[in-house]
Amino acid sequence: MLELRLVQGSLLKKVLESIKDLVNDANFDCSSTGFSLQAMDSSHVALVSLLLRSEGFEHYRCDRNLSMGMNLGNMSKMLKCAGNDDIITIKADDGGDTVTFMFESPKQDKIADFEMKLMDIDSEHLGIPDAEYQSIVRMPSNEFSRICKDLSSIGDTVVISVTKEGVKFSTAGDIGTANIVLRQNTTVDKPEDAIVIEMKEPVSLSFALRYMNSFTKATPLSDTVTISLSSELPVVVEYKVAEMGYIRYYLAPKIEEDEEDTKA
Amino acid sequence: MLELRLVQGSLLKKVLESIKDLVNDANFDCSSTGFSLQAMDSSHVALVSLLLRSEGFEHYRCDRNLSMGMNLGNMSKMLKCAGNDDIITIKADDGGDTVTFMFESPKQDKIADFEMKLMDIDSEHLGIPDAEYQSIVRMPSNEFSRICKDLSSIGDTVVISVTKEGVKFSTAGDIGTANIVLRQNTTVDKPEDAIVIEMKEPVSLSFALRYMNSFTKATPLSDTVTISLSSELPVVVEYKVAEMGYIRYYLAPKIEEDEEDTKA
Amino acid sequence: MLELRLVQGSLLKKVLESIKDLVNDANFDCSSTGFSLQAMDSSHVALVSLLLRSEGFEHYRCDRNLSMGMNLGNMSKMLKCAGNDDIITIKADDGGDTVTFMFESPKQDKIADFEMKLMDIDSEHLGIPDAEYQSIVRMPSNEFSRICKDLSSIGDTVVISVTKEGVKFSTAGDIGTANIVLRQNTTVDKPEDAIVIEMKEPVSLSFALRYMNSFTKATPLSDTVTISLSSELPVVVEYKVAEMGYIRYYLAPKIEEDEEDTKA
Numbered sequence: 001m002l003e004l005r006l007v008q009g010s011l012l013k014k015v016l017e018s019i020k021d022l023v024n025d026a027n028f029d030c031s032s033t034g035f036s037l038q039a040m041d042s043s044h045v046a047l048v049s050l051l052l053r054s055e056g057f058e059h060y061r062c063d064r065n066l067s068m069g070m071n072l073g074n075m076s077k078m079l080k081c082a083g084n085d086d087i088i089t090i091k092a093d094d095g096g097d098t099v100t101f102m103f104e105s106p107k108q109d110k111i112a113d114f115e116m117k118l119m120d121i122d123s124e125h126l127g128i129p130d131a132e133y134q135s136i137v138r139m140p141s142n143e144f145s146r147i148c149k150d151l152s153s154i155g156d157t158v159v160i161s162v163t164k165e166g167v168k169f170s171t172a173g174d175i176g177t178a179n180i181v182l183r184q185n186t187t188v189d190k191p192e193d194a195i196v197i198e199m200k201e202p203v204s205l206s207f208a209l210r211y212m213n214s215f216t217k218a219t220p221l222s223d224t225v226t227i228s229l230s231s232e233l234p235v236v237v238e239y240k241v242a243e244m245g246y247i248r249y250y251l252a253p254k255i256e257e258d259e260e261d262t263k264a
Numbered sequence: 265m266l267e268l269r270l271v272q273g274s275l276l277k278k279v280l281e282s283i284k285d286l287v288n289d290a291n292f293d294c295s296s297t298g299f300s301l302q303a304m305d306s307s308h309v310a311l312v313s314l315l316l317r318s319e320g321f322e323h324y325r326c327d328r329n330l331s332m333g334m335n336l337g338n339m340s341k342m343l344k345c346a347g348n349d350d351i352i353t354i355k356a357d358d359g360g361d362t363v364t365f366m367f368e369s370p371k372q373d374k375i376a377d378f379e380m381k382l383m384d385i386d387s388e389h390l391g392i393p394d395a396e397y398q399s400i401v402r403m404p405s406n407e408f409s410r411i412c413k414d415l416s417s418i419g420d421t422v423v424i425s426v427t428k429e430g431v432k433f434s435t436a437g438d439i440g441t442a443n444i445v446l447r448q449n450t451t452v453d454k455p456e457d458a459i460v461i462e463m464k465e466p467v468s469l470s471f472a473l474r475y476m477n478s479f480t481k482a483t484p485l486s487d488t489v490t491i492s493l494s495s496e497l498p499v500v501v502e503y504k505v506a507e508m509g510y511i512r513y514y515l516a517p518k519i520e521e522d523e524e525d526t527k528a
Numbered sequence: 529m530l531e532l533r534l535v536q537g538s539l540l541k542k543v544l545e546s547i548k549d550l551v552n553d554a555n556f557d558c559s560s561t562g563f564s565l566q567a568m569d570s571s572h573v574a575l576v577s578l579l580l581r582s583e584g585f586e587h588y589r590c591d592r593n594l595s596m597g598m599n600l601g602n603m604s605k606m607l608k609c610a611g612n613d614d615i616i617t618i619k620a621d622d623g624g625d626t627v628t629f630m631f632e633s634p635k636q637d638k639i640a641d642f643e644m645k646l647m648d649i650d651s652e653h654l655g656i657p658d659a660e661y662q663s664i665v666r667m668p669s670n671e672f673s674r675i676c677k678d679l680s681s682i683g684d685t686v687v688i689s690v691t692k693e694g695v696k697f698s699t700a701g702d703i704g705t706a707n708i709v710l711r712q713n714t715t716v717d718k719p720e721d722a723i724v725i726e727m728k729e730p731v732s733l734s735f736a737l738r739y740m741n742s743f744t745k746a747t748p749l750s751d752t753v754t755i756s757l758s759s760e761l762p763v764v765v766e767y768k769v770a771e772m773g774y775i776r777y778y779l780a781p782k783i784e785e786d787e788e789d790t791k792a
Binding site: 143150151153154175176177178179180181182183185195 | 641
């Protein structure tokens with residue numbers, strides 16, 4: 001039997017909004033340590049990895065490991081029916097073919113339960129090795145979202161370059177070129193406004209803006225985003241989910257050839 | 265001659281928004297007691313009944329009973345041109361073929377008058393007998409609107425069931441089932457937040473969500489909605505219009521056969 | 529060399545939004561006195577005239593007169609990437625074929641530069657003679673915008689009539705007629721709320737609402753708008769751009785024949 005009670009139910013609503021455009025169907029894996037998901041996007045280019053640790057739930061009961069295949073579009077439709085202040089409980093029986101989402105209003109005068117059929121989904125769990133990154137940028141998530149959106153109006157590919165001076169986001173397209181440079185800035189009033197650049201080695205990599213824009217759907221989850229870059233490794237774009245976990249997006253850089261096209 | 269001056273003109277704007285999607289053309293009936301409308305929706309399934317009592321107008325002159333046929337879409341276009349704080353006056357001559365809407369800004373520096381052709385509309389006024397209802401639910405109107413909208417993302421039909429425990433709204437569709445239960449709750453800070461259930465007999469009836477969602481267009485008119493239910497009677501969904509009247513929607517329950525389909 | 533630094537960069541963003549729907553491609557003319565544009569709309573009916581005086585810029589360097597042909601749609605895409613508090617600098621080399629827009633965030637931790645190709649655009653600069661107007665109306669710009677939008681839901685043409693009583697905006701269409709009268713009102717708390725009518729001679733002229741609605745895209749630039757009217761002269765609809773200039777729209781009145789159609 002599975003029963004996971006999340007007081008801050010809006011987190012689960014935001015998690016779904018962060019992945020439903022990228023992934024249609026996926027297995028949610030429940031174990032004693034947490035509720036997680038790992039899935040390739042539908043074009044098999046980007047990887048999403050979600051973890052919500054068991055300690056983050058008010059009540060977490062998972063008698064045995066369960067993998068529940070869900071259509072994320074349908075799951076999102078149901079979660080949209082939860083109020084932003086509702087407590088959400090996920091329930092399933094071992095061996096059952098449905099999952100139930102229960103929404104309790106803070107005043108307990110409204111209780112909703114939504115039951116959804118589970119699906120059988122083939123999926124292989126990829127091992128993601130820990131890696132050392134040449135450069136790691138931490139910045140306000142809404143600034144990153146704004147930059148990706150702005151550059152998309154000019155070009156299709158973003159070149160992210162980290163040097164001692166800062167991090168540069170560049171693109172080029174039919175109507176012209178664009179370069180946006182952020183300097184390290186840690187003297188800020190609110191720590192979430194800081195721009196922190198940890199550079200071991202300078203790095204310059206190209207990525208499809210389309211995917212970056214999908215990743216920024218997670219912006220409401222966290223005030224900051226961390227971008228980890230290394231040549232020949234997929235970039236990791238990470239958003240923390242409160243104190244209880246994270247959502248990470250992995251995307252392979254475009255090869256040299258493509259990069260040429262986007263140089264200003 | 266007809267001259268009705270309504271200081272809170274926004275009420276008339278909201279009334280039009282509440283009925284214009286349901287009814288295309290209708291007769292507004294003016295008598296010494298008030299300004300009223302009764303009309304079937306365009307598919308002849310639901311009935312709308314509006315009453316604005318003469319006492320609610322700052323000035324109410326209606327020399328003889330008048331029935332004015334109007335296209336509600338066009339009337340709504342004109343009323344949208346009134347500011348939310350404007351005073352609205354409805355004017356017509358006996359036997360004339362036009363109606364004039366006059367909008368006065370609160371500071372009296374802007375006066376608009378919009379003249380619209382009247383139409384000849386055949387309509388029979390149905391007598392709606394007073395009835396005893398098995399159960400009456402009073403609840404916040406935005407909560408009812410939210411529930412109808414949420415359930416529409418899952419199914420087409422809502423089953424409304426009133427028992428001692430409370431009122432349950434249920435639906436079922438391809439992606440799963442949903443049940444939302446509200447408990448009576450009268451210990452609230454604001455009286456309009458109360459959920460009050462007057463149950464003489466338990467009742468369980470099915471309705472098309474499409475119509476319920478049309479009715480909830482009246483939500484801006486009133487903080488509360490009253491739902492009156494009896495087997496073999498149309499449901500009445502009523503919104504008060506300030507202290508001066510009401511808008512009531514009538515909808516026949518779906519027959520047993522349909523109900524089966526929606527059982528969870 | 530050209531280098532124009534505008535601290536209140538949002539003004540330039542708003543200027544572009546005010547003209548990009550009316551004009552596709554246009555020459556911006558830079559001289560020692562200012563940055564200006566004059567262009568016919570794409571259907572060659574209305575004329576737009578923009579002036580930003582050199583004194584309004586924090587830094588203004590223009591070594592020799594330059595005429596820079598730009599696609600306003602593309603320019604607008606780039607300016608939308610500037611934050612509302614950003615400082616915008618326009619840069620170009622004499623004889624170069626590109627222009628660069630630089631955006632600096634107020635905290636100087638984000639610097640963006642967008643480079644756009646210039647175009648060769650044939651254009652003749654029309655001399656606009658100073659004229660005496662029979663009537664000049666100054667009113668809140670959002671009120672003018674609202675009136676044009678409201679009348680558009682009824683008809684295609686607006687008749688603007690100025691008399692001693694005030695200014696009247698009228699239209700007529702299939703669903704009826706509309707008249708909106710504004711009275712002079714100078715006893716207001718905020719000077720920008722005043723309605724000031726300078727009438728030398730009464731005047732009544734007809735204009736296509738489609739163009740008037742395009743002109744009101746400039747509403748965010750200024751709290752007030754000035755409408756200058758004379759028989760047999762194009763109307764001038766003017767919005768001030770802060771203390772540094774203006775944007776003026778010119779539109780010829782419709783001829784008598786058309787006017788007849790719109791009389792109530």
